[in-house]
Amino acid sequence: MSTTATEASPCPACGEMLVPGARFCEACGAATGREAPEAAAGDPAVLDEAEGAAAGEVVGEEEPGAAACVRCGAPIDADGYCTSCGHRALEPVDVYDGRSLAYATHRGRRHHRNEDAGALATTAEGWPVLIVSDGVSASPNPHLASAAAVAAVAQSLGGRPFEGPADLAEAVAAAQEAAVAVPAEGDPNWPEDGTHPACTLVVVVVAAGEVHLANVGDARAHVLHADPAAAGGWTARQVSTDDSLAAAAVAEGADPTAALEAPGGHAITAWLGADAPKVEPHLGATPVEPGDLVLACSDGLWNYAPTDAAIAELAGTMVPEDGEPVLFAEVCERMVIWAVDAGGMDNICVALTGTTEEAAR
């Protein structure tokens, strides 16, 4: 959040008074010769506007003029562009805060729109449900497909008693039906070439003592376990199963990092939508302990933390020390910002909840 407060001084080129800490003059665009504020690279102010989101509040409104350009430090104009280098400022992260569960999502740096979607629900028992879907960019209207899929899952599981894997299978079937119903026409970013909207899906239900999950494609779910013996205080285990060429290669003994970096390593082998060969979700359940956290995310996050160790390390930098209550919305937002700063190659969606009795209310 911090721009280093510096004493007000005039621009060396035109004499206009500078915004404290600015690296470029607002009036003439000349470099001021000042160093970039230390926090600027890792903590872009524009992304921080979503901080302090109230419960259930959708944070997405840009506050024009308040921010500085993440590239050059010059002020952002009322239209959302840098007044010096012209680059469009990154929008704030969309944060959905349900207190005991939350998710956050962002377009990232390279995609024109956010094709990821998230949703939250609670079962009749009060068990949190995390839902994350990643629209397939190589298909028409992927953003509509992912939005339709998560909404269908939330409707299928929300407010109803959860009775086990069959309910998850039913929710995935509802998501598939919703994705199939999305029209292929009308996407300005994709030609009408016969392909149909497609998306991935991960759903997590945090029941008493165990986590149930279903996934199709490569959106992931991890269980985070507090472990004082671990380097960052956490261990992580992926509980979803990737439907990807990389995962298939790893199953046959390939090195996981090499498999992901191989051409086509990220290609998914299963998805939702009219072109999906057959939808067979991975269904599973795993025991959890009180204090564990459950994370669901799209590959926009896990591309930068592709292993359990990397996810655990990330959690160690984001989740407060023992005793402090975890603010799920804030952690989700910080993880999204971290992925944007890491490169933001893809859309990012991160959902998080806990397993303690308190968190479940």
Next chain:
Amino acid sequence: MTTTDAGGGAPFTAETFQNQFLGAGADMVDAVVTVAAAADPGAGGAATSMSKDRAEVVVVDCSGSMGSGRKIEAAKAAASAAVDVIEDGVAFAIIAGDHEAKLLWPTDGRSFGTASLADRDAARAAIGQLEAAGGTAIGTWLDLARRLFSSTGAEARHAILLTDGRNEHQTPYELTAAIEACRGLFQCDCRGVGVDWEVEELRSISTALLGTVDIVADPDELAADFRAMIASSQARSLPSVSLRLWAPQGAVVESLRQVAPEVVDLTATATSSGPLARDFLLGGWSPGETRDYHMRIKVTPGGVGEEMLAGRVSLVLSDGTIATQALIKATWTDDAELSTRMDRHVAHYTGQEELANAIQEGVAAAKAGDQKTATVKLGRAVQLAAESGHEDTMRLLREVVDVENAESGTVRLKAGAEKAAEMTLDTRSTRTVRLGKPEAAAEPAAPAEPAEPPEGGQPETGA
């Protein structure tokens, strides 16, 4: 496409047409911005009507060559006709030009008279005394006009300049210096009578001074033309505005041209209005008038997925108020499907600009005796005129070349093409046609040609 305006009753609106998607590493951003003045100027507070606060100067060539044919008599009649239609209360003066300039009227020491029954009579009487004698030094005429306009506080300043010959008694440099000194001070419509004047010379004046240029081959048509010029000057009741173009750090404005109603290259007229912004003076506007501008901005390419504001176009009123804005954007993509599309407005006007150049180069080559180049260039012009449905220019081209195949641009130079036809084609080469709205153009054409298959609306050009 971006539209912005300052809300209800805005004096101007601006709209951008472009394909904002660029391939990775691409650095050239093309956009057409359409600027329209409100039809009801009363609505826009800052741009109020100012019909009386204007000054008109009529500059009449009275060099010796004007004595041949009916030129001097026609010029006198035309100047009188102009005086007839100048509205009551408007300041006006008449300059007689040969190898030097003299203030023909008023003769009583004032710079300007004021249009009234008495002053019009006096001015007409002075015009009647004109005699053709002496040489041609157009720069001196402009110098005198500039001194007159400098002495008036009139908001709208307009001149008509008539000549029948070349700027023989001055160096080209002297003329250029005179033109530059007038820039921004007044607008000037230029007319050449007969066929012994230089199109390029008058065009350099009219372009710099934001006016029109045309040939009046038949002296008998001069009076009507002068009346029309005064009328359209008086219709420009909105004060002069500037187009301000902001472009990001490191960007270069490669070109900025008015492309409709005619091509006027404004690139070199930029004046700095801040390190990242430059202003282009557009002159006065008539209520309801629309002009199109084509700009090319070279930017530092962003990464794939990044979006940049490549330009911000603002219309700046004379009091510094910004009347409207339009944004020009660039988004880099690795999707060739997006980056290779050409916006139809940009394509159309790129074609119209090429059409004007092809005509000017073709006529110049024909004059220089280079038949081969002339045939190629005028052939290309025929092709472009046909593609864009530019019927007026096509008609003028047919006076100069025999068209064998318009679609392929196959032409033969006409053996006995008249000089007047060549000059008319050259002078009017910059006039463009607008791209119709696709919906409107898709409506059935005039029932005169029922056999023609529909052309699919306005043809895409510049492919």
